[in-house]
Amino acid sequence: MFNEGGFTLRTLIKAENLTKTYRGRTVVKNGSLHIREGETIALMGPNGAGKTTMIGMLLRLIHPDSGVVQHWTQNFKAETGVQLQSTPFFEGHSVEENIRLFAAFYNVKSKELDINSLLEVYGLREEKKSPAIKLSLGQQKRLAIAVTTLHNPKLIILDEPSAGLDPRGQKDIQQHIVEMKERGDTVFFSSHDMLEVSKVADRVMIMNDGEIAVTGTPQSLINEHGVSDVDELYSLITEQG
Numbered sequence: 001m002f003n004e005g006g007f008t009l010r011t012l013i014k015a016e017n018l019t020k021t022y023r024g025r026t027v028v029k030n031g032s033l034h035i036r037e038g039e040t041i042a043l044m045g046p047n048g049a050g051k052t053t054m055i056g057m058l059l060r061l062i063h064p065d066s067g068v069v070q071h072w073t074q075n076f077k078a079e080t081g082v083q084l085q086s087t088p089f090f091e092g093h094s095v096e097e098n099i100r101l102f103a104a105f106y107n108v109k110s111k112e113l114d115i116n117s118l119l120e121v122y123g124l125r126e127e128k129k130s131p132a133i134k135l136s137l138g139q140q141k142r143l144a145i146a147v148t149t150l151h152n153p154k155l156i157i158l159d160e161p162s163a164g165l166d167p168r169g170q171k172d173i174q175q176h177i178v179e180m181k182e183r184g185d186t187v188f189f190s191s192h193d194m195l196e197v198s199k200v201a202d203r204v205m206i207m208n209d210g211e212i213a214v215t216g217t218p219q220s221l222i223n224e225h226g227v228s229d230v231d232e233l234y235s236l237i238t239e240q241g
């Protein structure tokens, strides 16, 4: 439990001094962060800043060279929804079958699964019988995000959910994150989309060259650094390198 301003917020993930080196190059340096229940956190940073490596270590998919990650429960994987940069859908299976396969993986019972509602929410009703791997990039991203929610997870982690999408596709993803937030879900996502971050994030972290350079609410960081928006803040932090 973590006490802040009189409210007791539960910490879901606490990472301390995470470091990862690949072939002599340190790509994450002493990364410390916490994710508290109900927060929507955006992880930003240039290509190669170490965001995906950091997410991998938070999920215990990548073993840090040093540092510690603590989760709110031993069984955190069963209670976490994860969209990685490429979600491997099952080849030769329709959207519906893929959802059923992911649901089985998460131990969600068939009778608890409302596929039609899920497809409706994620704008995939027409694609129900289409092969998942033939969907457009935007549709695949929406399907990947839809399956992160199947088991009603406590924490949702999205690695660049809107990367490579057109403005309409980016807006759709923003809306899905807003809906997760309104449901009270905890969401940790990486992004290069300033508008998305400004609109949905309660807290922003900017990584630069393997380090978490700043963390705070968008407004507090804007005030502290004397800039006018998240875009300017990002440029200031990442150009300081």
Ligand SMILES: Nc1ncnc2c1ncn2[C@@H]1O[C@H](COP(=O)(O)OP(=O)(O)OP(=O)(O)O)[C@@H](O)[C@H]1O
Residues within 6 Å of the ligand: 022, 023, 027, 045, 046, 047, 048, 049, 050, 051, 052, 053, 054
């Ligand atoms: N398994 C690996 N072996 C060697 N180098 C790696 C490995 N994984 C990542 N790297 C390197 O670590 C650095 C950080 O990569 P990472 O994918 O964490 O960055 P990122 O901030 O997520 O970038 P992007 O925004 O492009 O996705 C990069 O230089 C990358 O090439």
